[in-house]
Amino acid sequence: MITKRILTYCFLLFFIFFIACNKKANKIEPEPISPPATKPSIFSQVFTTSNSGLPDNFINDIEIVGAIKKIATNNGLALFDGTNWTILNTSNSSLPSNIVHFVKTNGLITWIATDNGLVSYDGASMIIYKSQNSPLPSNRIRSLEFDNAGKLWIGTFSGGGLVGFDGVTWEVFTPANSDLPNNSVSVIKKDTNGKLWLGTASGFSVFDGVTFTNFNPSNSSLPNPSVFSIVHDANNVAWIGTNGGLTRFDGVNWQNFTMQNSGLPLNLVHSITLKTTNEIYIGMAGQGLALFNYSNNTWTHYNTNNSNLPNNFITDVSIAIDNVVWIATENGIALKE
The missing domain is CATH 2.130.10.10 (YVTN repeat-like/Quinoprotein amine dehydrogenase)
Incomplete structure (x- = not known):
C-alpha cells in the first residue's frame, strides 16, 4: 500500500515537472520594440522660444521687408535680421498689448495691429491710437492694408467694422452706415487695380472707395x-x-x-x-x-x-x-x- 502511494506521488511530481518544462519551452518571447522612425527634415530650420529669440511660440503674422522679418506673436513683436532678435513688448516699449495680430510697413513706418489699439512705430518712438483718443471704433485690430493713395485701411474684430485713416481724417464703415457685410474684417488685400478685397464673417466684399460689392x-x-x-x-x-x-x-x-x-x-x-x-x-x-x-x-x-x-x-x-x-x-x- 505504501509502495503504491510512493509510486503515485512520484508520478505526480514527474507530471508537474513535464508541464512546467513544456510551458517554458513554448513560451513566446515579445517582439523587440523598434525605435520610432525619424521624421523627414523637410523644413531646414525651426524657430521656437527654446532655440531662438522668439518671445512666444504662438505666431500670428510674419511680414518680410528686405532682410528684416517682423513677427507678430502673442507676447510682443519680434524683429529678426537673420542674426539678431529685437523684441518690443509692454515692458520695454509703449506697445499697448503684447498680443500682436498683424504688421504692415509703409516707408519707414511700421504699423502694428494689437489687441488694444493701433501703433505707428518709426523705429524709435510709438504713436498709439485707441478708441479713447481717436475715432477708432474698436481697439482690437485684426488686419491692415494701404491703398494706392497711401491711405491706411484697418480691419477690426467684431464691432468695429472697416476704418480708413490718411493720417488726419478717419472714416468708419459698418453694416449700419454702409454695405459692409459684417463688422468683423479678418483680411484686407489690394488687387492689381487698386480695389480693396475685404474678408469678413459674412463673405467678402470688393471696395472701390465708394461702393461695396458683396459675395x-x-x-x-x-x-x-x-x-x-x-x-x-x-x-x-x-x-x-x-x-x-x-x-x-x-x-x-x-x-x-x-x-x-x-x-x-x-x-x-x-x-x-x-x-x-x-x-x-x-x-x-x-x-x-x-x-x-x-x-x-x-x-x-x-x-x-x-x-x-x-x-x-x-x-x-x-x-x-x-x-x-x-x-x-x-x-x-x-x-x-
Missing part, C-alpha cells in the same frame, strides 16, 4: 461665409481661403477646391501665399501646410506626422527675397528652402 454663399459660388485669406496673382485672379476650402475666382468663373473634390487635406484654409502664379501655399487650421500646383493639379501635404513641421495650425505663410518660405504656426516658425 457670399447665397449670391455666388463661395462655399463658406467665413473668409480668412485673400491673395491675387499677376492676372488679378483671386485666391480665397474660407472654412469651406480654397476658391479661385477670376471675376467671372468660380472654382472650389475642397477635401471632397481635390487633394486639399482640410477645408479650414486660413492662409494663402503664391509662390508663383500656379503654385500656391495653403495653411490650414489643423492639417499643416499644402503646396498646390494649379497647372498640373498636384498636391503636396506637410504635417507633423510626415515632417518636422512644429504644429499643424498654420497662421501665415510668407516668402522672403531669397525664396525661403517662412511658415508661422501656433508653435513656432518653420523655414522651407
Whole structure:
C-alpha cells in the first residue's frame, strides 16, 4: 500500500515537472520594440522660444521687408535680421498689448495691429491710437492694408467694422452706415487695380472707395461665409481661403477646391501665399501646410506626422527675397528652402 502511494506521488511530481518544462519551452518571447522612425527634415530650420529669440511660440503674422522679418506673436513683436532678435513688448516699449495680430510697413513706418489699439512705430518712438483718443471704433485690430493713395485701411474684430485713416481724417464703415457685410474684417488685400478685397464673417466684399460689392454663399459660388485669406496673382485672379476650402475666382468663373473634390487635406484654409502664379501655399487650421500646383493639379501635404513641421495650425505663410518660405504656426516658425 505504501509502495503504491510512493509510486503515485512520484508520478505526480514527474507530471508537474513535464508541464512546467513544456510551458517554458513554448513560451513566446515579445517582439523587440523598434525605435520610432525619424521624421523627414523637410523644413531646414525651426524657430521656437527654446532655440531662438522668439518671445512666444504662438505666431500670428510674419511680414518680410528686405532682410528684416517682423513677427507678430502673442507676447510682443519680434524683429529678426537673420542674426539678431529685437523684441518690443509692454515692458520695454509703449506697445499697448503684447498680443500682436498683424504688421504692415509703409516707408519707414511700421504699423502694428494689437489687441488694444493701433501703433505707428518709426523705429524709435510709438504713436498709439485707441478708441479713447481717436475715432477708432474698436481697439482690437485684426488686419491692415494701404491703398494706392497711401491711405491706411484697418480691419477690426467684431464691432468695429472697416476704418480708413490718411493720417488726419478717419472714416468708419459698418453694416449700419454702409454695405459692409459684417463688422468683423479678418483680411484686407489690394488687387492689381487698386480695389480693396475685404474678408469678413459674412463673405467678402470688393471696395472701390465708394461702393461695396458683396459675395457670399447665397449670391455666388463661395462655399463658406467665413473668409480668412485673400491673395491675387499677376492676372488679378483671386485666391480665397474660407472654412469651406480654397476658391479661385477670376471675376467671372468660380472654382472650389475642397477635401471632397481635390487633394486639399482640410477645408479650414486660413492662409494663402503664391509662390508663383500656379503654385500656391495653403495653411490650414489643423492639417499643416499644402503646396498646390494649379497647372498640373498636384498636391503636396506637410504635417507633423510626415515632417518636422512644429504644429499643424498654420497662421501665415510668407516668402522672403531669397525664396525661403517662412511658415508661422501656433508653435513656432518653420523655414522651407
